[in-house]
Amino acid sequence: MNAVADIAGIVLGGLAAGTVLFIVSVGLSVTMGLMGFVNLAHGALAMFGGYVIVLSMNRAHFGFGAALALGFVATAALSVVLERMLYRRLYRAGELDQVLFTIGLIFIFIASTIIVVGSETQQLQLPPALSGQFNLGFIQYRAYSIFLIVVGFLIALGIWLTFERSRIGGQIRATVDNRRMAESLGIDVDRLFTITFAFGSGMAGIGGGLGAEFLGLDPQYPLKYLVYFLIAVSVGGLGSVIGVYYASLILGILDFVLTLYLPKGGTIFIYALTILILLARPQGLFGRKGL
Amino acid sequence: MSRHTIAVIAAAGAMAIAAGGATSQAQAQDVKIGLILPYTGPGAELSPEMDKAIDLYQKLNAAQIKPYKLTIIKRDSKAPNGAAAKIDAQELLTQEKVDVLAGWIYSPDAIASAPVVTAGKRLGVIMNAGTAFITNLSPYYVRTSFTLWQSSYVMGEEAAKYLHAKTAVVAYTDYPPGKDALNAFKYAFEHNGGKVIDAIPAGGPEATPDFTPFFQRVKDEHPNVLFVFVPAGDQATAVVKTFAALGMKAAGTQLIGTGDIVPDDLLQGMGESAVGLITVHHYNADLDNPQNKAFVAAWKKAYGPDSTPNFTSVGAWDGIAAINHALHATKGKIDDGAAAVKSLEGWKFNSPQGPIEIDPHTRDIVMNEYLDQVVKGSDGKLHEKVLATFHNVKDQCKELAIGPCAPKK
Numbered sequence: 001m002n003a004v005a006d007i008a009g010i011v012l013g014g015l016a017a018g019t020v021l022f023i024v025s026v027g028l029s030v031t032m033g034l035m036g037f038v039n040l041a042h043g044a045l046a047m048f049g050g051y052v053i054v055l056s057m058n059r060a061h062f063g064f065g066a067a068l069a070l071g072f073v074a075t076a077a078l079s080v081v082l083e084r085m086l087y088r089r090l091y092r093a094g095e096l097d098q099v100l101f102t103i104g105l106i107f108i109f110i111a112s113t114i115i116v117v118g119s120e121t122q123q124l125q126l127p128p129a130l131s132g133q134f135n136l137g138f139i140q141y142r143a144y145s146i147f148l149i150v151v152g153f154l155i156a157l158g159i160w161l162t163f164e165r166s167r168i169g170g171q172i173r174a175t176v177d178n179r180r181m182a183e184s185l186g187i188d189v190d191r192l193f194t195i196t197f198a199f200g201s202g203m204a205g206i207g208g209g210l211g212a213e214f215l216g217l218d219p220q221y222p223l224k225y226l227v228y229f230l231i232a233v234s235v236g237g238l239g240s241v242i243g244v245y246y247a248s249l250i251l252g253i254l255d256f257v258l259t260l261y262l263p264k265g266g267t268i269f270i271y272a273l274t275i276l277i278l279l280a281r282p283q284g285l286f287g288r289k290g291l
Numbered sequence: 292m293s294r295h296t297i298a299v300i301a302a303a304g305a306m307a308i309a310a311g312g313a314t315s316q317a318q319a320q321d322v323k324i325g326l327i328l329p330y331t332g333p334g335a336e337l338s339p340e341m342d343k344a345i346d347l348y349q350k351l352n353a354a355q356i357k358p359y360k361l362t363i364i365k366r367d368s369k370a371p372n373g374a375a376a377k378i379d380a381q382e383l384l385t386q387e388k389v390d391v392l393a394g395w396i397y398s399p400d401a402i403a404s405a406p407v408v409t410a411g412k413r414l415g416v417i418m419n420a421g422t423a424f425i426t427n428l429s430p431y432y433v434r435t436s437f438t439l440w441q442s443s444y445v446m447g448e449e450a451a452k453y454l455h456a457k458t459a460v461v462a463y464t465d466y467p468p469g470k471d472a473l474n475a476f477k478y479a480f481e482h483n484g485g486k487v488i489d490a491i492p493a494g495g496p497e498a499t500p501d502f503t504p505f506f507q508r509v510k511d512e513h514p515n516v517l518f519v520f521v522p523a524g525d526q527a528t529a530v531v532k533t534f535a536a537l538g539m540k541a542a543g544t545q546l547i548g549t550g551d552i553v554p555d556d557l558l559q560g561m562g563e564s565a566v567g568l569i570t571v572h573h574y575n576a577d578l579d580n581p582q583n584k585a586f587v588a589a590w591k592k593a594y595g596p597d598s599t600p601n602f603t604s605v606g607a608w609d610g611i612a613a614i615n616h617a618l619h620a621t622k623g624k625i626d627d628g629a630a631a632v633k634s635l636e637g638w639k640f641n642s643p644q645g646p647i648e649i650d651p652h653t654r655d656i657v658m659n660e661y662l663d664q665v666v667k668g669s670d671g672k673l674h675e676k677v678l679a680t681f682h683n684v685k686d687q688c689k690e691l692a693i694g695p696c697a698p699k700k
Contacts, residue, residue: 006510009507009510009511010504010507013503013507016503017501017503114331118335118336119331119332119335120335120336121499121524121525121528123528123560131536133538133541140538140541141538142503142537142538144536145503213532214503215501216498216499216501216525216529218333218525220498224498255504256503256507257504259500259504259505260504260505260507260508261508263491263492263493263504263505264465
């Protein structure tokens with residue numbers, strides 16, 4: 001009985017951590033797959049959304065749901081402004097230019113956050129219904145973790161259905177597969193990208209807020225977790241929603257187990273594993289060839 | 292040239308001479324203190340607590356500081372790895388030509404700065420860093436804060452005696468003070484019949500880790516107590532919240548620690564999760580003594596009713612009081628590091644934390660430790676209730692001369 005509870009605790013803890021990673025990274029995967037644009041500042045948008053969510057709750061006394069909605073809208077809006085004003089200029093630039101530009105953007109976000117809000121970690125105040133324990137029948141577990149896992153699954157399902165069943169999903173898939181052909185068929189790729197970019201950034205914003213309980217939320221956020229976002233995206237495969245979902249969950253569980261059994265530097269195996277996976281499958285576990 | 296103009300020029304000249312005289316006089320009495328604190332990075336929220344205490348001391352004790360004038364020159368020690376702090380110490384000594392160095396929130400910063408302080412031959416007042424052997428690293432270091440051995444040793448004894456715990460797991464931030472906390476707790480707990488069944492290094496001081504996997508491991512091990520040391524700040528809040536969220540108390544494990552896990556300024560934000568926690572520390576804002584009542588009242592008057600001093604504020608307060616003492620004892624020649632250190636050996640002071648003394652042999656602080664429990668007061672706020680007081684606690688690492696405090700062969 002105890003062993004079951006112990007294993008369940010590990011699996012649930014890892015799934016919750018992986019879910020946070022998925023919600024933040026999914027937008028990055030789609031936009032990178034769609035435009036081939038290396039947007040390292042994706043985590044900065046997640047941080048921005050997280051700050052909007054946490055501050056609107058702590059200072060303006062928004063409810064949890066309202067704050068999440070505001071975080072999504074605000075981050076999506078900011079990302080459209082950034083895309084129109086800055087990103088657009090670099091679509092045809094080389095990858096190095098894109099990397100330098102988005103890294104610079106990260107530093108601007110970090111410095112602005114320190115100036116405007118301060119360098120301390122922001123605390124997410126969970127609503128009482130989510131802050132206790134939840135009875136799963138065979139064990140009691142942290143209610144918030146279970147909430148996250150369920151929400152993450154619904155988001156993954158929703159995005160997957162949109163991708164596979166809707167018109168815009170078809171357009172995105174077509175563009176990811178062959179951009180030139182999609183454009184010649186009359187798909188407005190620029191508009192498509194703006195919409196996708198805004199949606200992905202909004203999701204990242206929600207992820208920043210939802211994940212504050214695990215990842216914390218401070219100005220260094222975009223740099224601290226950049227590697228994790230990139231691993232989730234590259235292992236999952238660019239442009240693959242399901243790939244990022246599985247990769248995030250695997251990464252979350254592995255990280256949790258390794259931290260638990262080898263607290264001192266156990267995570268090094270994750271990097272080793274990432275290298276091995278990418279050596280065997282450069283396009284990622286679920287990526288399509290030729291991207 | 293009219294008579295009037297000549298009078299104006301003469302008056303201006305006289306004023307210039309007077310001003311010049313005043314300047315040279317002020318220079319003779321002006322004392323430069325180089326303050327090394329992390330104004331950015333993970334410790335950034337602790338620095339204002341210390342700055343406020345230093346400002347408040349100067350405001351409230353202006354009469355005692357006279358005829359000297361303290362000028363504080365601040366430098367940012369950034370990430371807690373010592374690199375920036377060492378450069379700060381060098382620049383403060385060589386470019387700003389400070390008379391005294393002070394500050395150091397993180398142990399790696401004080402450890403890295405030690406050779407510079409020694410070479411500069413200036414008094415270095417450690418206002419926070421708590422790794423025991425730091426004062427051995429430079430003969431010019433005097434500490435007014437605490438060592439982890441003081442609190443963790445007492446906590447180890449009381450975990451066995453007061454809480455009747457048989458088994459313990461230790462989770463600690465993996466850097467020098469964390470290792471001190473582990474060793475001190477383990478030594479005292481096991482000498483009183485307890486057994487430390489696991490010691491978990493839980494990340495470094497640079498970033499707040501997700502404590503869930505560490506605490507999941509503890510939960511699976513079912514110890515009577517979980518002893519935690521993390522640097523006060525964000526990590527403390529994360530520890531208390533994660534412990535509560537995992538339902539570990541219901542599973543039969545009591546969370547204990549040094550006072551670092553319940554710093555006064557963060558306590559209210561921890562909410563219900565903190566109620567019942569037992570810690571050992573040298574200070575809490577609820578301490579019932581006249582100095583502390585006056586200190587907290589003055590603090591709230593100056594910085595608002597919701598602002599609370601914590602133990603880092605008191606370390607800074609006592610530190611600036613020590614500098615003021617050395618200044619008067621050396622008759623202003625505080626830049627003579629050896630004389631300044633000598634004047635502080637055996638120095639006694641009524642601090643907000645209770646009576647303190649600088650041990651003349653180790654230059655480390657001797658002070659009271661308090662066994663505290665977080666309780667919810669009738670005002671609906673959280674308070675620290677003192678369960679027991681331990682008087683004149685010395686740093687056991689140096690008293691026992693073990694581990695890194697053992698004399699070099």
